[in-house]
Amino acid sequence: MNTKKYYITTPLYYVNDKPHIGHAYTTLAADVLARHLRSRDIPVHFQTGTDEHGSNIEKIAREKGIEPKAWCDGISADFRGLWKTLNIKYDHFIRTTDPAHEAGVQAVFEKLIKSGDVYLGSYDGLYCRSCEAFYDESELKEKNCPVHGKPVEHVSEETYFFKLSKYEKALLEHYEKHPGFLSPRYRAQELINFVKSGLKDISISRTKVAWGVQVKSNPKHTVYVWFDALLNYATGAGYNPDGAGPDFDTLWPADVHLVGKEIFRFHGVIWPAMLMALGVELPRKVYAHGWWTINGDKMSKSRGNFIKAEDVVQEYGVDALRYFIFREVPFGQDGDFSMEAFKRRYNADLANDLGNLFSRLMNMAAKYLEHRMPEKPEGSEIFSELSSWTPGIQRSIEELQFGDALERIWQAVSRLNRLVDERKPWELAKKDPAALKPFLNEMVWCLRLIAGWIDPFMPDTASKMQLQLGVGKTQTAGAEPQKVPPLFPRKQEEKDKPKDIRTN
Numbered sequence: 001m002n003t004k005k006y007y008i009t010t011p012l013y014y015v016n017d018k019p020h021i022g023h024a025y026t027t028l029a030a031d032v033l034a035r036h037l038r039s040r041d042i043p044v045h046f047q048t049g050t051d052e053h054g055s056n057i058e059k060i061a062r063e064k065g066i067e068p069k070a071w072c073d074g075i076s077a078d079f080r081g082l083w084k085t086l087n088i089k090y091d092h093f094i095r096t097t098d099p100a101h102e103a104g105v106q107a108v109f110e111k112l113i114k115s116g117d118v119y120l121g122s123y124d125g126l127y128c129r130s131c132e133a134f135y136d137e138s139e140l141k142e143k144n145c146p147v148h149g150k151p152v153e154h155v156s157e158e159t160y161f162f163k164l165s166k167y168e169k170a171l172l173e174h175y176e177k178h179p180g181f182l183s184p185r186y187r188a189q190e191l192i193n194f195v196k197s198g199l200k201d202i203s204i205s206r207t208k209v210a211w212g213v214q215v216k217s218n219p220k221h222t223v224y225v226w227f228d229a230l231l232n233y234a235t236g237a238g239y240n241p242d243g244a245g246p247d248f249d250t251l252w253p254a255d256v257h258l259v260g261k262e263i264f265r266f267h268g269v270i271w272p273a274m275l276m277a278l279g280v281e282l283p284r285k286v287y288a289h290g291w292w293t294i295n296g297d298k299m300s301k302s303r304g305n306f307i308k309a310e311d312v313v314q315e316y317g318v319d320a321l322r323y324f325i326f327r328e329v330p331f332g333q334d335g336d337f338s339m340e341a342f343k344r345r346y347n348a349d350l351a352n353d354l355g356n357l358f359s360r361l362m363n364m365a366a367k368y369l370e371h372r373m374p375e376k377p378e379g380s381e382i383f384s385e386l387s388s389w390t391p392g393i394q395r396s397i398e399e400l401q402f403g404d405a406l407e408r409i410w411q412a413v414s415r416l417n418r419l420v421d422e423r424k425p426w427e428l429a430k431k432d433p434a435a436l437k438p439f440l441n442e443m444v445w446c447l448r449l450i451a452g453w454i455d456p457f458m459p460d461t462a463s464k465m466q467l468q469l470g471v472g473k474t475q476t477a478g479a480e481p482q483k484v485p486p487l488f489p490r491k492q493e494e495k496d497k498p499k500d501i502r503t504n
């Protein structure tokens with residue numbers, strides 16, 4: 001029997017526009033977790049992808065004068081391009097236009113029509129195209145969509161319904177029995193209350209949207225984008241009610257669906273109810289993180305306030321971005337993205353704390369350890385203390401508390417900086433050379449620990465450090481260290497920049 005892989009997913013991003021830092025956030029979180037688990041030899045499967053159907057995408061493509069599929073091909077490729085730039089290593093990129101996914105959606109629909117969980121009726125309600133979601137009048141903010149702030153449309157048509165109401169009790173029981181299913185806990189109550197307040201059946205097909213998966217037995221209907229997209233988690237793993245692919249058993253149930261808080265309901269209520277209707281085991285966890293905002297407003301292309309990851313990467317490098325987004329704000333909560341804060345952290349945490357520590361020590365190691373990496377230090381207090389932090393750091397990453405892990409790692413960096421300041425190895429070199437080598441030896445081994453800890457967050461930096469620290473794949477001591485440029489070249493602070501003396 002094949003061993004179960006740890007299956008991590010991100011939402012499928014809409015291809016209405018190019019990706020921004022908000023999309024990168026979830027995908028990077030999945031990447032950090034995946035890299036961490038892989039480093040512990042835990043088999044992982046990380047799936048991401050693009051959500052390509054629906055009236056919004058169709059409308060945008062038509063406005064650009066392009067066929068919807070051609071438009072989707074372009075933007076979906078942009079997402080993959082950004083994931084490459086950001087050093088994100090996923091195992092599978094699914095598109096909702098993939099034939100295997102579409103076939104899975106059609107088969108699910110037919111199965112649920114047969115079982116009576118999906119039935120034909122008519123719908124009359126309010127719809128936001130950007131969310132691709134129906135809203136109750138009471139949910140609107142000043143008559144607009146509560147997420148996008150844009151007007152909603154009145155929609156009235158024949159539709160298939162999914163019997164969500166039937167699963168109210170089963171959902172509540174599931175939440176009760178599996179307290180980790182809706183995470184973090186502080187977001188769970190809102191969903192539980194929503195379910196307790198009574199679930200209505202939901203409309204899951206459209207007759208006026210051509211760009212979608214056709215209902216096989218009634219082709220004038222296309223499947224509602226959310227019903228289609230949510231199924232990706234299962235179809236991407238090989239699920240099809242007419243016969244699952246060979247990987248499904250090793251992947252399902254998904255271990256964690258990472259999502260933004262605005263789509264928690266879809267993942268914490270509708271998706272598990274769909275799985276219950278299909279008789280498929282539920283995922284182990286849905287984790288809803290917060291939003292990156294700009295001046296308090298959600299970062300979003302449709303609102304016109306967003307930061308392009310490529311621009312940040314160009315100036316600061318990939319690892320600085322990967323560090324900042326998980327260090328600045330606890331994963332789960334909202335946070336404001338500002339380039340001033342970014343630069344501050346870059347200079348303080350990366351260029352100064354880590355970068356300087358590393359270059360100071362490596363220069364001395366190169367000189368006084370004669371370019372040879374030493375054997376593991378026996379009886380080093382600092383090394384054994386820091387080594388004992390490893391399980392805590394690992395736990396934080398596994399619990400998706402990325403900020404806690406980084407904070408702990410930077411506590412270690414500060415400890416080492418303090419120790420170097422106290423012991424003053426440059427003076428030891430003159431006054432007590434016999435004490436210098438063992439000290440540098442300890443420091444080099446502590447840096448090895450740090451390089452290992454930061455690896456899931458900053459893989460390039462970790463490799464650069466490891467190269468210079470002589471950490472080979474086999475972790476042999478005695479390797480020749482390599483010279484590499486500074487890890488994080490300092491950026492000039494605005495206040496230090498030469499004043500512009502031109503007048504006009």
Ligand code: MSP
Pocket residue numbers: 010011012013014015021022023025026051229230231232258259260261262263290291292293298299300
């Ligand atoms: N297509 C749906 C999801 C279907 S999943 C079966 C969708 N797409 S989206 O393009 O709007 O992406 C939403 C996701 O992108 C959020 O849930 C979150 O993961 C990420 N983010 C988009 N903007 C974000 C912020 N401003 N801040 C943090 N994450 C953000 O919804």
